Amino acid sequence: MKKLDLTDNRNMSMLMDFYELTMSNAYLLDGVGEKIAYFDMFFRKVPEQGGYAIMAGLEQVIEYIEGLRFDEEDIEYLKGLDIFNDKFLNYLSNFRFTGSIYAVPEGTLIFPNEPIITVKAPVIEAQLLETMILLTVNHQSLIATKTSRICRSADGRSVLEFGARRAQGYDAAIHGARAAYVGGADGTATTIVGEALGIPVSGTMAHSWIQFYEDEYKAFKKYAEYYPDNCTLLVDTYSVLKSGIPNAIRVAKEVLEPMGKRLKGVRLDSGDMAYLSIKARKMLDEAGLIDCKIVASNSLDEYTITSLFNQGAKIDVFGVGERLITSKSAPVFGGVYKLVAVEEDGDIIPRIKISENVEKVSNPGYKKVYRFYDKESNKFLADVITMADEVINVEEDYVIFDPVFTWKKKTLKNFYVKELQEPIFIDGKLVYDIPSLDEIKAHAKEQLANTWDEIKRFENPHTYYVDLSKKLWDVKNELIEKLKENK
Amino acid sequence: MKKLDLTDNRNMSMLMDFYELTMSNAYLLDGVGEKIAYFDMFFRKVPEQGGYAIMAGLEQVIEYIEGLRFDEEDIEYLKGLDIFNDKFLNYLSNFRFTGSIYAVPEGTLIFPNEPIITVKAPVIEAQLLETMILLTVNHQSLIATKTSRICRSADGRSVLEFGARRAQGYDAAIHGARAAYVGGADGTATTIVGEALGIPVSGTMAHSWIQFYEDEYKAFKKYAEYYPDNCTLLVDTYSVLKSGIPNAIRVAKEVLEPMGKRLKGVRLDSGDMAYLSIKARKMLDEAGLIDCKIVASNSLDEYTITSLFNQGAKIDVFGVGERLITSKSAPVFGGVYKLVAVEEDGDIIPRIKISENVEKVSNPGYKKVYRFYDKESNKFLADVITMADEVINVEEDYVIFDPVFTWKKKTLKNFYVKELQEPIFIDGKLVYDIPSLDEIKAHAKEQLANTWDEIKRFENPHTYYVDLSKKLWDVKNELIEKLKENK
Structure with a gap:
């Protein structure tokens, strides 16, 4: 280690x-x-x-x-x-x-x-x-205390720590991820924490991946080909409902299913998470992708998560960043x-x-x-x-x-x-x-x-x-x- | 270094x-x-x-x-x-x-x-x-931005960074003190920052010093004897106006002045800073200690400092802790x-x-x-x-x-x-x-x-x-x- x-x-x-x-x-x-x-x-x-x-x-x-x-x-x-x-x-x-x-x-x-x-x-x-x-x-x-609150609001759903870029220095990112794990987070996006502390790490793609290939479908397709077993697609680069989700479904059908693989998830990183997650869930379910998880990762904490559930949001995994790693509200x-x-x-x-x-x-x-x-x-x-x-x-x-x-x-x-x-x-x-x-x-x-x-x-x-x-x-x-x- | x-x-x-x-x-x-x-x-x-x-x-x-x-x-x-x-x-x-x-x-x-x-x-x-x-x-x-705001509110008076114990990890303390210095702080209480970055360090005594000797006068006297050239006394362990300031004045007169030295400062770390600083200034001035600085160090930021001046507070040096080193309000x-x-x-x-x-x-x-x-x-x-x-x-x-x-x-x-x-x-x-x-x-x-x-x-x-x-x-x-x- x-x-x-x-x-x-x-x-x-x-x-x-x-x-x-x-x-x-x-x-x-x-x-x-x-x-x-x-x-x-x-x-x-x-x-x-x-x-x-x-x-x-x-x-x-x-x-x-x-x-x-x-x-x-x-x-x-x-x-x-x-x-x-x-x-x-x-x-x-x-x-x-x-x-x-x-x-x-x-x-x-x-x-x-x-x-x-x-x-x-x-x-x-x-x-x-x-x-x-x-x-x-x-x-x-x-x-640890802040994360415990966030995990309680997530009510059994997975919470991942995504905050390194907004942490107050390197130790805040590393020991912060450690404390978040103690407090209930299931994993972190910060690689060094996985290496040094054995905490599970995860991460798929940034908006830059989509922008790099310019064509969203092409970017999704490439990703699915390289990571068929672990394919979570970021769907909000252009428009979640008009472009992101339809392209994700197309990749699930055209690229993954022929390989016998399933689309693991889609990630929403901006916009109205309640509205978008409900609509996205419906579109995914209608396409038969009922096992595709919806990951949300924008400005989340125990208050927004509670509010999202009150609005009927359909979110399976919460990627929580700055509000966790700085305990922003306190x-x-x-x-x-x-x-x-x-x-x-x-x-x-x-x-x-x-x-x-x-x-x-x-x-x-x-x-x-x-x-x-x-x-x-x-x-x-x-x-x-x-x-x-x-x-x-x-x-x-x-x-x-x-x-x-x-x-x-x-x-x-x-x-x-x-x-x-x-x-x-x-x-x-x-x-x-x-x-x-x-x-x-x-x-x-x-x-x-x-x-x-x-x-x-x-x-x-x-x-x-x-x-x-x-x-x-x-x-x-x-x-x-x-x-x-x-x- | x-x-x-x-x-x-x-x-x-x-x-x-x-x-x-x-x-x-x-x-x-x-x-x-x-x-x-x-x-x-x-x-x-x-x-x-x-x-x-x-x-x-x-x-x-x-x-x-x-x-x-x-x-x-x-x-x-x-x-x-x-x-x-x-x-x-x-x-x-x-x-x-x-x-x-x-x-x-x-x-x-x-x-x-x-x-x-x-x-x-x-x-x-x-x-x-x-x-x-x-x-x-x-x-x-x-x-750096937060500190600049705090220094602007202090309006030319000295601002010292005192926040290590509430920083979000070790780098937050060290690089935070660095950034505070860039943003206008005159120094830090964090020793390693002085050693590694050459920023002026300062610090005198905690409440534990007073409590250790039990008798506040004795504690002040001891400190003045060991640090006659750099004697700032913490005056709020028991009661600022009934005990702290009178004992500080006594030490200035009985210990420091016979050595040809002056009391450098008194520090207020709790209570109503506006009221206490005005009263303390008056008591110090009446005792001829017009050159004795008043240092304040409790829950300070640009908002409280502005409010203190609006109330006529008599403070010469601000020791700013958690609200600076975490940029608490944002x-x-x-x-x-x-x-x-x-x-x-x-x-x-x-x-x-x-x-x-x-x-x-x-x-x-x-x-x-x-x-x-x-x-x-x-x-x-x-x-x-x-x-x-x-x-x-x-x-x-x-x-x-x-x-x-x-x-x-x-x-x-x-x-x-x-x-x-x-x-x-x-x-x-x-x-x-x-x-x-x-x-x-x-x-x-x-x-x-x-x-x-x-x-x-x-x-x-x-x-x-x-x-x-x-x-x-x-x-x-x-x-x-x-x-x-x-x-």
Whole structure:
């Protein structure tokens, strides 16, 4: 497989916000660089008022951390800025990550405010990971989540990722296609992704093929002769109904059928997709081409696909481009990375980030997340964030309460729990068995199947419960009170 | 400088839509693969109803084409798909680009429908470049254009790119920062961009620094002691006005001034930026810190910055993150790559792509673009797309007319012209002297200075004239008529 990793071929170690280096330099000089700090990555809102997000990008985070080194060039560059102490530059040149990382596996459904990645490490090490963890997981979770929405709107029909030309850079095309596959896409048009990641690739012809031969029928005929087993014809270069579909039918009859082959599909790439697909379906069916698929590929996303079905469109395959690969209607996944605790003399002291907005106050401390499952249906009931030393007793009922509106309570019964985070690195050593991309995709599918429809719908989804344990809630409130007193 | 190129370290040759390969295989088998084809890259609309866009990404396109090779792994992968003829695979393994490319230099203002890149090459070669040309130029032009808008709203104040953590992948962070610099940003927070591209980097502290020390004053004091010459303090961890600004002032007085140093700045990263900046400015001024800059960095773009100034905000530096690096309010630059001509027996035969929408019909033929400048003011008057063999006589008045509403005419007088496209590759050889990033940035600045304010404003900008020569217009209409007759 083609190497696209972040280790030897392309070292991204310096892809960090400069403040991570200025802070780290000062931590080192201050003699506190080895103090153990805890950072959480979490997000506050699902994009597009959605009910769920899908975790993605962990494999690339692991690659990055495994490859994290500062080479001579890096050190020379930093030295030249005349800001950093030689002691720190020396520290960097011997840098290896020695901390521990716990993370939610890729493909898992994730919800606001729960720690999806927790880093426990000497403060400098934990700080230096910030940008790449956020960048990687924000990007891929965004695209996986968007694709999941698009696939849900396609209601079982095939969705193919077609967006490379409109992606925001090369990684956006490649890792975007990866995330799209996790989120439910069946394949991609981007060749390198097939080669590097094993995702199925597909593609037939551009308008240029038709224009090159000028005569549409001739262009279709040529294509059918060279690809009789895999012939999908682009029918909108001149006029879909007057020229494209009639020529496609003629090729099916005159070129393919005599060879014992069938026309696999026609592709619509412009115009009124609802009207054209209905008319095209009728023409194809009347010609006996009932097995010929209609592929649509113009300005599609979950909104247009839903609208197309509402109009009775007859589309079998959706090729989705720019609106998927950029998550156009909401192109940012707002994950943040916050300090939540510092070890002092062996004790883990929680830290908090206050805000005027009570919902934006971070959850302090070293924590865990438990997902509660209904014993009978295996559906998710709620997630509960606890302090790391808490254990849920599944033999007893468990009362959850809203962390903001605490009078809102609910008793969970007849459940089992799973911890959401898994150990990834322990003391610098990778302990995680990285799943294959197909395993991740299957995991996402299973997770979605275990989620109530009310959470998954587009319009006003039910807010999934992510509550705090009583102990965590108390810790948080004590810290808030303490800070208020100091003002 | 750090190697981030697209040649040896990271070969992106297979980053192409699969249909480019299926078409190319069939062209080769059909014996037409060596026929010379002409493709144009152009775009139809400026994002966000803007009046202009800025060309960016050409340097990376050049790197890509220079490095374009298919290695053994690539060939093996393609062979394994059982779709391609051995003759084609053999062709690919010996592939070198042998064609010619003409392009608008980076930093140039570009407008809808004019060819910004023209490729003349054997049809297979031209076709295989499609995805990477579009991906690269769409992405960087998007970000350069967005940044130009943001910088215009900042009205001469400094704009820094802070978006890596929300970028859509690593290249989006790196090349996005590059494009932002072209578009007017003064620097970036992303360290690798400084190292690899020489763009100024900056950054001071995150909230984690304050939280780590718990006591905000202590955290500020430590920072001031380690960075007395470059001390910008993040003042919103607890409360900007009750704690952040008072502590910053105390550090300025108690730590920095005794060392003969000044507090360089304070940074606001949340809350009501208009209110807080006005109050903070007053407090700083009253403490004699009139030279202390106020940096703002929360959810900024041209809209919020304009609104902040309308509210009287006192901000000196804008750190712009996710809304710049993803061009959040319009995250796609819709450049397309269309076949416009094919050589037949030495003649260049124009090709057209028809559409139901008259404005979407492509401009056929091998063409040039001339920019008309006013002799006195050096301001741009109009761009005119001509056939490649046309020469503008600057001694005579020139009548331009709207290509859709042809009765709209205007006579240009007292002008000089420049060709927009420059030769980049001729017969496979790079003939272009790639400018430095600072030269590109300066070029963009000069281009903007030569553009009327009416084109640059955000609200209903005047549409810049991009008209067709009479000859091109005739060629186009003949082709349209001919296609209509064939229906």
